[in-house]
Amino acid sequence: MVRTGRSPAGRRLATALTCLLGLLLAGCPSAHRDGFRPGAADAGDPYVPGHGNGGYDVTHYGLDVRYDPSTDRLSGRAVITATATQDLSRFNLDLVGLDVSAVRLGDARADHRRDDDELVVTPRDGLPRGRQFTVTVDYAGVPTAVADGTLGSGGFLHTADGAVALGQPDSAATWFPVNDHPSDKASYDLAVTVPDGLAALSNGVPGPKSSADGWTTWHWSERTPMASYLTTLVIGDYRVETSTHAGRPMVTAVAASLPPAGGAASSLARTGAIADFLASRFGPYPFDSYGGIVIADDRVGYALETQSRPVYGPAFFADDRPNPSVVAHELAHQWFGDSVSVGRWSDIWLNEGFASYAEWLWAEHDGGPTAERTFELQYAATDWSQPSVEPGRERMFGAAVYKRGALAVHALRRTVGDDTFFRILRTWTTERATGNASTGDLVALAERVSGRPLRPLFDAWLVGASAPTLP
Incomplete structure (x- = not known):
């Protein structure tokens, strides 16, 4: 029903009251979006053009992924908690190659599209500055490596017995949607499901493992804010040792194809002692867990300070020689680069x-x-x-x-x-x-x-x- 007998002034007053009520109920689209604008599709760092995004700050990533080495297929759900740092009409996440099946903002479906390596999310209503929101992304596909050209092979690398995900300055976006720049640090919880018999190693404190129908789910939690390039996922046949050091869990792992008592294993065995020495110089160790992982993939010719659990390429222990120096270098990064x-x-x-x-x-x-x-x-x-x-x-x-x-x-x-x-x-x-x-x-x-x-x-x-x- 449409009323026609109201004066222009009355109609303006009614419209204003309606919009005011709409704002209170988040239901007046024109007023709600007035002044809202898209978040930047780039963090503005000339060293990594196209990486990172603007308009929001992530506080937590909850990742639940499943990987089958026989098909090299990964499927996942990312639950990302963030706060708008401007009045947002839409925002971007970095995601390389993988297909997105659904995006939700809170409990509501959100429009989304791909723009090369960007996932563009458009909420039904704008997100006011200061608003905390949760975006859930369902995705799947065959992950890819990144051709960096400076450090070497990185991203998600399929291996003979599983996979390795790591790299600097970028890698995270090859296996989950992310604001992929160190200026936006966040905490992480990760559940990763792999075929029984394979290890699935990541950052932080280990959680319980569970098995069903030929698959095992490993849990990891990094509560201290972490830059995205410091995340890692290592899947395969590894000798995993879990102990306690200074009251915190210590998880080390060496690829099963490397000698069980060789230079890699003996070097990792010094992790606790080296970390304690560095703490005497730099201050208390900054994280809730310790460890390290030695992989056997020759494509990775570097070691990387992945937070709380550095990953070492096999070349550092060539001819089965111990190399505590590289362990000292990567552990020092836990203070210089990871925490700060x-x-x-x-x-x-x-x-x-x-x-x-x-x-x-x-x-x-x-x-x-x-x-x-x-x-x-x-x-x-x-x-x-x-x-x-x-x-x-x-x-x-x-x-x-x-x-x-x-x-x-x-x-x-x-x-x-x-x-x-x-x-x-x-x-x-x-x-x-x-x-x-x-x-x-x-x-x-x-x-x-x-x-x-x-x-x-x-x-x-x-x-x-x-x-x-x-x-």
């Missing part, structure tokens, strides 16, 4: 410079050369034309990031003295724990703790084009 993460990849030296320096500290502690001697040798061998900060995408994993970065760390130590130096490190890992930081943040903190100007020192050792004067 970069906000932009141009600051990656904050991860790699400190982890490389941890190798020097461990070598000295373990009877090798002193950190001072290693500093002297590296200083003489360094190409000072390459900067540690803003190294460029192709040099993200270059010597300037790792070795020159470590030189800058030791130069700071020589300048301020041991007591102040280690107080700076422990203050950094405490005040910045679970968050993100930049080089500027480190300089400001070091100046505050030391009580002296340090910007010229950092500039000379990180970005200067010639060998800096020894402090």
Whole structure:
């Protein structure tokens, strides 16, 4: 029924009242969407164009996946809890290759479409800034690797007995929908179902396992916020050992095809001791579990600091030699890179410079050369034309990031003295724990703790084009 006898002013008042009521009930589409806009389809990091998204902040991923190595098919459900950081009309998630069958926002179906490696989700009504929401994505398909060109093979790699999912700066989007940039860290719960007899290893604290109809479900929980590239999934035939260290679970695993008492196993066996030593220098270990995984896939020519449980490629234990140095490097990342993460990849030296320096500290502690001697040798061998900060995408994993970065760390130590130096490190890992930081943040903190100007020192050792004067 339509009434025609109301005055224009009366109609305007009625419309306003109707829209006000609609806003209260989230049912006035035009008013609800006024001023709402799409979230960015990119985190704005030039080192990883197209990765990450804007307009929301994820707090938790609940992942339930099933993988069959015989068909290389993965199916999953991701339940993602987030908060809108702007008035959102739609938002994106990163997802490479996999097919999406349904998306729900809360209990309601949401429109969705694919735009290359983006999943675009459009709620029925806009999401106001500050609104917490849950999006559920059902997806399936054959996961793919990523051709990075800097670090090496990564993403979801099918193996002879299962799969390995890892990589830097990206990998997560090859096996679940995600805001794939370290600036948006979140906690994780993972349930992964695989054929009986295979291990399914991931980050965090192990949960109960259950078996039915020839399949076993493994559970993992990482409650401390984690950058997406630090997630991992390792499936296959592994010798898994679970113990307790410092009151926390320790889970280590070595591919069954590697020697049971060889260099890989003996190196992982030192995880607890190395972590304790680093804690004496950097402050308390930042996570609820320890561990490490050694894989046998030669395509992975690197080790990666996947949170709480680093993954090591087989080349680090060639000829069955122990290599505690790489364990020290990846465990140091638990403080520098995992707990305190970069906000932009141009600051990656904050991860790699400190982890490389941890190798020097461990070598000295373990009877090798002193950190001072290693500093002297590296200083003489360094190409000072390459900067540690803003190294460029192709040099993200270059010597300037790792070795020159470590030189800058030791130069700071020589300048301020041991007591102040280690107080700076422990203050950094405490005040910045679970968050993100930049080089500027480190300089400001070091100046505050030391009580002296340090910007010229950092500039000379990180970005200067010639060998800096020894402090």
